Amino acid sequence: MTQPGTTGLIFNEPELWDKSREGRCGISIPRSDVPRADLDPALTGDAPELPQLSELDVVRHFIRLSQWNFCIDSGMYPLGSCTMKYNPKTNEVQAARKGFAAAHPLAGDQFSQGALKLMYELEQLLGEITGFPAVTLQPAAGAHGEFTGMLMIHAWHAKQGRQRSKILVPDTAHGTNPASASLCGYKSVNIKSGPKGVLEPATVAEAMDEDTAGIMITNPNTLGLFEDNIKEVCDIVHAKGGLVYGDGANMNAVMGIIKPGELGIDVLHLNLHKTFSTPHGGGGPGSGPVAVVKDLIPFLPVPRVQKENDTYSFITNCPDSIGRMHTFYGHFGIMVRAFAYILSMGGDGLKRASQLAVLNANYIKESLKTTLDLPYDRPCMHECVFTDKSVQEYHISTMDMAKRLLDYGFHPPTVYFPLVVDAAFMVEPTETESKDDIDQFIEAVKAIVKEAASNPEKLKSAPYLPKVTRLDEVAAARKPCLKG
């Protein structure tokens, strides 16, 4: 089987301002049908020094730039914890509909029934999928959702007439977890996972006290393992008056199989740009809805969407609300895409997606466990974690293997996360990758491990095929050059 990566003609392209020529313009200036109105010269500045380019200059520039990028549409991204599944194109068609794209957020409820209905129904769908009675769509990304959830926990405690100072955070947690907790003034207490890679109730019970606001749990966790003691852990935290925050980044493993709301989780965020197929865009925009139990509903951000008979409206009269997280209602354009995806998949489709995501990950785990060191040899969920132990004798690292994978036509898996595993190499194929593509990936990893033994130098200087080789990140950090 030939590997996907190959050579090809791409183009060099300078920075925009190097192509700039005095007098060029790439935009159509609208005709003026009103008199010129002058502004006080004291308030007027010089025209900003933006480059001057023709339309073709701009098109060619960005088309050439695009050719230097790897993307889901060209190849597989087995990035653990990122759920890089296929981004359906019909979702783009839906988001581009004039009624949605041109909608002004302050047009008034009467003139925005389509948008309001979509938001209301999406809240219902996400609530059903996760097992919670209420959802807010306002947070603009996963980390933003975490902050929202933690603010609600903080507000709930304040309403009880107390404030606690600590929050329990497992050692497998994503960095955004303790960072979000810090923003609420909580001190993170590190909880070590047990030898099986999951939380042990005894460890949690030891740390949980009446000065602890709660715990932040990811399930399945970042090792790709189901937190089997989750119900007990939730009970322990609740018994001491704490709340359980659920990081739903890994929801892709369990749709239709578990509902976080049934396990004792009080507040959960989702990543629409992971589980629900909205595009990553090279770093956003994403969307991080938050689902809550009944007791936390009063604290949800405003405005909330309300349905009365067949009419939808925004309500702002929520005295216990934490406030506002976004200027308007959240990333509506992303909501449209996720909504279209859920409607396209249906309940059976989503469950199927989770089953196949888990099948794909287990298949890779079994196929590579004799090639790469597998620290937790147990059934995994939608992702599995390896280390570089098996190639260390050749002085090859996870980083070297990752860079060499690029030459084979694959984006590397997540590397050096989670921190509990040394030199982690975390693989999440998602359900949209076929057996054929996964077999190619497995073959590539095996070939690279062979190369590590026979020709380690080759890996150390990889990659060779992309437009640039390894970049000097040290220089970039010592003498930052952040603009041209």
Add this chain to the structure above:
Amino acid sequence: MKSIEELSFPSDVKYTDDHEWAKVEGDLVRVGISDYAQDQLGEIVFVEMPEIGDTFAQGDEFGSVESVKAVSEIFLPIAGEIVEVNSELEDAPELVNTDCYNKGWLVKIKPDDLSEMDNLKDQAAYLEMLKG
């Protein structure tokens, strides 16, 4: 990363458990991080320094050392007031990698109580800790 044998640990300084070193120089004490610490961190890109006049107790965090992928807090070996910071590190943080006991020093302090130096490890004790 190097093995312990390949690193250097001069005998004329004292060491902390967190891999800082301290050296008495007249009325002042000069502070830095050990060869082991800089080797573990990798190529250093930035050193976050305290301000002159800041005071700290023994073991207080007084700054941090950053590589591309990691940040390490640094803790003051003995209590004192910062009287000088190594301004060369602003343009050349790599001095901490290449010459951690001399040109790569971090701060000079006016110590509160020189006897606190007795709490620190000498060369032999520090080596033993590293090997253990």
Add this chain to the structure above:
Amino acid sequence: MRYLPHTRQDIDQMLAVTGHADLNQLFETIPDSAKTKTGLNLPDALSEWDLNAEMDKLASQNAACRSYTCLMGAGSYDHHIPAIVPYLVSRSEFMTAYTPYQPEVSQGTLQGIYEFQTMVTALLGMDIATASHYDGGTALAECALIALRKSKSANKIAVSNLIHPSHRHIMKTYLGPSGYEMVDIPADKNGLTDLVALKSMDDIAGVAVQSPNFFGNIEDLGSFKACADEKNCLLITSFTEALAHGLLKSPGRFGADLVAGEGQSLGMTKSFGGPGLGILAGTQSMMRNLPGRFVGKTVDSKGRRGYVLTLATREQHIRREKASSNICSNNGLNAMTAAIYMAAAGKNGIREIARLNHDKAVYLKNMLVGAGLHSVYSGAFFNEFVLKAPAGFANKRREIAEKYNLFAGVPLEPFYPDMADHYLFCATETVSRQAMDLLAKEVKA
């Protein structure tokens, strides 16, 4: 289902390797007590064609589905978007790419964002800009936190009452658990932030002012800088209409320390309020205090120009609980959108379009004042202004919307309860003279 490629044969072959009898067995490590008994009660899956019909129906329940005249601003602006913008941004390589953590195969995204950062500094007259944030309001809240953390003594920040009310609401939400305080700088009778009131405030970590402010009026940022200097605190300026900087003196010229704003006007659709683009810029000395991602220029092992995410040690994935912000995703694709728009418009295009915005707004104001609405403020404005209407205008406004799909201003009462019958009008380059004349005629009637 077309997104799921597995055939029966694929599944059987794979299960043979994993050692499970069927797909359900893959979940045997999950205790039965944890598994859901309720299943997913969702509508049946729709074909692409039925989905189109459903979504078409929903979209048509928004007034924006038909051609409409938008004279509303207040943080979301109607601007012409050149065809090349959605065309280029919809490239798979930009849209379906991941965050550029593996720079060798992400140079397209990285150079694009580097160019975005550069053009933002040119637009705002500042030294550095981040790779973007969620929106103007959250970027502003981050700036407030920077100022408050930097200050050794003050735990208060002075915030103009004429900053977009939702931006102030976000700031209040963000500051909630921290114990930091927001002190309101009221508006004066000219619809500008009251400098005199600010002068009497002490122990503040920073001053935050929006220009053009929520009422559309242009603030005297020079005086605010002087005041901030006297009080030895930071000046934070903000904006909701990025195009204003095509015409007005930049915040950098006035010595702003931090600038936060909304970039939606730079090529993004309004999309019912999101996703937009949070812009954050600062002076050189603020570099390590700014949250979020940065793209930096460097070289590869062969000395060729390249770009990487840099200064990542400030971020959550390294600092964890000590990170200054928890931000992970930015609004990457929208930053690319803004870069493409700014490249296409260029120095002269952005100037022309900004001037046209101002011309249209001045014309609209004159027409409406001529039709019987009252001018409230007399100072300079960019493309938004406040008018007071006679009682009953609310009904007329709704009728005009229903009849002509023309949206005449945003009512201010929900934002400022003592401003009943006041409306915030906006005219951009998209509004025709015809439409403005029509509105004036209807208002007069």
